[in-house]
Amino acid sequence: VEATIPERLRETWRKYSANGFEDKGGFEREFIRHVETTLARSLYNCDELAAYAGTALAFRDKMIIEWNKTQQRQTFADQKRVYYLSLEFLMGRALDNAMLNIDKKDAARDGLGELGFRIEDVISQEHDAALGNGGLGRLAACLLDSMATLDYPAWGYGLRYRYGIFKQEIIDGYQVEIPDYWLDFNPWEFPRHDVTVGIQFYGHSEKHEDENGKVKHVWSGGEIVQAVAYDVPIPGYGTKTTNNLRLWSSKASSGEFDFQKFNAGDYESAVSDQQRAETISAVLYPNDNLDRGKELRLKQQYFWCAASLWDIVRRFKKSKRAWSEFPDQVAIQLNDTHPTLAIVELQRILVDQEDLEWDEAWQIVVNTFGYTNHTVLPEALEKWSVPLLQHLLPRHLEIIYDINLFFLQHVEEKFPGDWELLSRVSVIEESQPKMVRMAYLAIIGSHKVNGVAELHSDLIKTTIFKDFVKIYGSDKFTNVTNGITPRRWLHQANPRLSSLIASKLGGYNFLIDLTLLDGIESYANDPDFRREWTEIKTANKERLAKYIKETTGYSVSPTSLFDIQVKRIHEYKRQQLNIFGVIHRYLKIKSMTPQERKKVVPRVSIFGGKAAPGYWMAKTIIHLINGVAAVVNKDAEIGDLLKVIFIEDYNVSKAEILVPASDISEHISTAGTEASGTSNMKFVLNGGLIIGTCDGANIEITREISESNIFLFGNLAEDVDSLRHKHLYSGFTLDEHLHKVFEAIRASAFGPASAFEPLVASITDHGDYYLVSDDFSSYIQTQEAIDEEFTKQDEWVVKSITSVARMGFFSTDRVVGEYADEIWNVESLDVE
Numbered sequence: 069v070e071a072t073i074p075e076r077l078r079e080t081w082r083k084y085s086a087n088g089f090e091d092k093g094g095f096e097r098e099f100i101r102h103v104e105t106t107l108a109r110s111l112y113n114c115d116e117l118a119a120y121a122g123t124a125l126a127f128r129d130k131m132i133i134e135w136n137k138t139q140q141r142q143t144f145a146d147q148k149r150v151y152y153l154s155l156e157f158l159m160g161r162a163l164d165n166a167m168l169n170i171d172k173k174d175a176a177r178d179g180l181g182e183l184g185f186r187i188e189d190v191i192s193q194e195h196d197a198a199l200g201n202g203g204l205g206r207l208a209a210c211l212l213d214s215m216a217t218l219d220y221p222a223w224g225y226g227l228r229y230r231y232g233i234f235k236q237e238i239i240d241g242y243q244v245e246i247p248d249y250w251l252d253f254n255p256w257e258f259p260r261h262d263v264t265v266g267i268q269f270y271g272h273s274e275k276h277e278d279e280n281g282k283v284k285h286v287w288s289g290g291e292i293v294q295a296v297a298y299d300v301p302i303p304g305y306g307t308k309t310t311n312n313l314r315l316w317s318s319k320a321s322s323g324e325f326d327f328q329k330f331n332a333g334d335y336e337s338a339v340s341d342q343q344r345a346e347t348i349s350a351v352l353y354p355n356d357n358l359d360r361g362k363e364l365r366l367k368q369q370y371f372w373c374a375a376s377l378w379d380i381v382r383r384f385k386k387s388k389r390a391w392s393e394f395p396d397q398v399a400i401q402l403n404d405t406h407p408t409l410a411i412v413e414l415q416r417i418l419v420d421q422e423d424l425e426w427d428e429a430w431q432i433v434v435n436t437f438g439y440t441n442h443t444v445l446p447e448a449l450e451k452w453s454v455p456l457l458q459h460l461l462p463r464h465l466e467i468i469y470d471i472n473l474f475f476l477q478h479v480e481e482k483f484p485g486d487w488e489l490l491s492r493v494s495v496i497e498e499s500q501p502k503m504v505r506m507a508y509l510a511i512i513g514s515h516k517v518n519g520v521a522e523l524h525s526d527l528i529k530t531t532i533f534k535d536f537v538k539i540y541g542s543d544k545f546t547n548v549t550n551g552i553t554p555r556r557w558l559h560q561a562n563p564r565l566s567s568l569i570a571s572k573l574g575g576y577n578f579l580i581d582l583t584l585l586d587g588i589e590s591y592a593n594d595p596d597f598r599r600e601w602t603e604i605k606t607a608n609k610e611r612l613a614k615y616i617k618e619t620t621g622y623s624v625s626p627t628s629l630f631d632i633q634v635k636r637i638h639e640y641k642r643q644q645l646n647i648f649g650v651i652h653r654y655l656k657i658k659s660m661t662p663q664e665r666k667k668v669v670p671r672v673s674i675f676g677g678k679a680a681p682g683y684w685m686a687k688t689i690i691h692l693i694n695g696v697a698a699v700v701n702k703d704a705e706i707g708d709l710l711k712v713i714f715i716e717d718y719n720v721s722k723a724e725i726l727v728p729a730s731d732i733s734e735h736i737s738t739a740g741t742e743a744s745g746t747s748n749m750k751f752v753l754n755g756g757l758i759i760g761t762c763d764g765a766n767i768e769i770t771r772e773i774s775e776s777n778i779f780l781f782g783n784l785a786e787d788v789d790s791l792r793h794k795h796l797y798s799g800f801t802l803d804e805h806l807h808k809v810f811e812a813i814r815a816s817a818f819g820p821a822s823a824f825e826p827l828v829a830s831i832t833d834h835g836d837y838y839l840v841s842d843d844f845s846s847y848i849q850t851q852e853a854i855d856e857e858f859t860k861q862d863e864w865v866v867k868s869i870t871s872v873a874r875m876g877f878f879s880t881d882r883v884v885g886e887y888a889d890e891i892w893n894v895e896s897l898d899v900e
């Protein structure tokens with residue numbers, strides 16, 4: 069029953085309807101009201117945390133009003149919506165973003181000031197929402213920001229993990245993982261206890277004949293876990309549109325726990341049933357670009373897909389349209405293969421529950437879904453074992469077999485007799501045990517498949533999905549190069565730079581049309597502009613230096629060249645290449661005369677990133693970085709010429725301090741391994757130059773900003789295979805400089821050699837899969853070129869300004885526009 073207020077009483081409602089604050093005074097009123105009544109605190113015990121809470125609640129009120137209106141508007145308009153399914157949303161903090169998007173940060177700053185608080189201190193009380201690992205999760209967050217900003221009716225669907233990505237501590241140089249319990253106080257979510265659905269697991273699938281002799285599949289038995297919706301408002305910038313991110317939380321079916329069992333004295337099993345259910349959404353799997361195939365992860369995936377599909381289908385059914393119109397009303401984007409079961413689930417709903425014919429249902433399914441691939445690394449491509457699926461989702465496995473059967477029949481028709489092709493493209497890998505190849509299922513069940521940068525999109529077409537291009541033609545495959553939201557990654561992280569740009573462009577329009585940045589290019593010739601530009605970079609470096617001092621105790625000089633590599637620690641991203649380069653630099657400075665040392669450009673090498681808890685080699689790399697830091701930073705002979713810093717617990721809010729503070733950042737993956745990269749874009753947008761390989765989006769960044777503004781080095785993707793072959797079969801000679809680095813490591817210069825021997829051996833003895841040796845000499849030469857360029861400060865600043873001016877392409881606003889036109893066929897909704 070839809071409960072509504074009768075027409076004659078709506079006037080009263082409207083008269084008193086909440087409308088939040090407008091100015092400083094209003095902010096103060098709402099702040100104090102929340103601190104006193106919502107939080108039950110007072111004038112005498114309002115600390116910074118309470119001030120954060122009061123501020124957040126005041127802004128939340130404003131946001132909720134627009135959110136309600138947006139949802140009403142979208143329901144009324146009843147046009148096609150986008151649903152972005154992602155197991156990760158790496159949102160970071162919400163308050164600063166809300167202040168800027170709602171355009172009331174000044175009111176809050178002044179109001180807080182009058183109440184005795186500094187806005188920065190208040191903002192930094194917030195716990196990051198860290199429901200993601202790295203690039204894939206942060207991309208999802210940037211896309212949500214852009215979809216709201218561009219007024220697309222769009223929802224995100226994800227899981228409400230009780231524990232986000234672990235907190236990283238470095239103890240004696242080693243990474244230690246601490247659970248990230250983040251929900252103590254989260255003002256940004258709204259539990260929707262009325263939006264709850266039971267999700268079935270296990271049991272068995274049976275065939276029945278109905279009265280007309282039609283075969284019906286019934287999935288029965290097993291257990292039911294409740295999915296409860298939690299909604300998070302997503303405000304757009306410069307618009308009233310406030311979209312919704314719906315996160316599912318798992319709960320035992322019989323409320324708290326099973327009272328029957330409890331009353332019968334079976335306390336333990338009553339409690340354990342409850343815990344088993346709640347475990348589903350308990351924790352984010354901490355692997356980036358790695359698939360581990362754990363049963364609980366599969367449960368997470370189905371739980372989230374089934375709940376989201378139930379919600380989407382329910383919304384569609386309210387419109388009373390024919391099923392054939394489903395793809396005109398609904399576009400579902402799969403963020404990598406993690407939500408691929410949604411394809412199977414929709415087919416199950418249509419065939420088993422809604423009685424559609426298989427072919428009609430399948431056409432609807434394919435027209436609804438799009439699949440984005442984010443990696444070509446074989447260890448990251450998901451496969452689920454057939455016995456596991458059989459046990460957990462028996463009916464879904466049958467449907468997967470049928471999807472595969474009809475697909476293979478189609479292939480057989482098109483390429484008669486090509487048995488090898490059939491076995492190569494089969495969704496079922498004939499291994500022991502058999503495995504379901506999720507990427508193949510995602511391709512077959514989607515109308516578009518996209519990569520995330522040009523090189524990557526070409527690579528998926530010519531390598532891992534080559535056969536599917538042959539089968540479907542190349543139109544099914546497309547590219548949408550990634551981007552970032554300029555709101556968070558320029559305006560919020562670097563307010564002074566944003567304001568300087570605005571002063572020249574006559575306002576902040578560039579934040580919603582980033583191509584307008586090209587208007588600052590001519591100011592590269594203006595010495596005053598260059599001076600202001602440099603002052604801002606220096607201030608950002610000072611802020612980082614202060615942070616480094618407070619958190620590590622090390623003093624670094626803001627006049628040094630700040631060289632930053634922050635991202636997940638992974639062999640393919642090659643932090644080891646960076647740290648070997650640092651060791652090389654250290655040894656070189658050590659061997660110099662005092663006279664020679666005077667010419668050295670002082671450098672601070674800054675690292676940050678988490679290793680997956682089970683990724684031993686990545687942890688060894690962290691250990692080595694910290695070993696080198698311990699030696700170099702206390703070497704009095706070296707002083708400021710070289711410092712090595714490892715930033716603990718790198719996350720979104722730390723990125724907001726690091727990104728504006730680089731002179732150089734490193735994006736140095738083995739060519740062909742990094743699908744796109746997005747931190748490369750963030751650093752360049754903030755006036756940092758980059759050193760990078762010809763990989764991922766580095767290539768398009770180069771095309772946009774020109775080769776003279778980027779430091780490229782290393783082998784090309786097309787040469788990687790033959791180089792790897794050479795390592796394995798014709799032997800190779802280790803780069804001579806790298807050899808010296810290894811000698812120092814083996815002489816225990818940075819801690820016990822035995823700790824690092826496996827890392828060294830991966831290069832010297834085990835095929836150097838990531839081609840560290842092959843790229844080492846061009847890497848250190850390029851680093852020397854960087855030193856040289858950095859001494860010519862004027863030219864450096866011109867490069868910096870010119871690069872920023874040419875970064876307009878890399879906004880997620882452009883990205884969302886491309887998805888909307890090429891994949892979703894969805895239109896924005898006029899707010900007025």
Ligand code: OAK
Nearest residue numbers: 203204357442443520742743744745
């Ligand atoms: C994570 C888990 C499984 C598969 C891929 C990922 C992932 O994070 N991929 C990253 O996606 C980013 C966004 O598209 C890209 O920029 C990164 O290059 C890619 O590694």
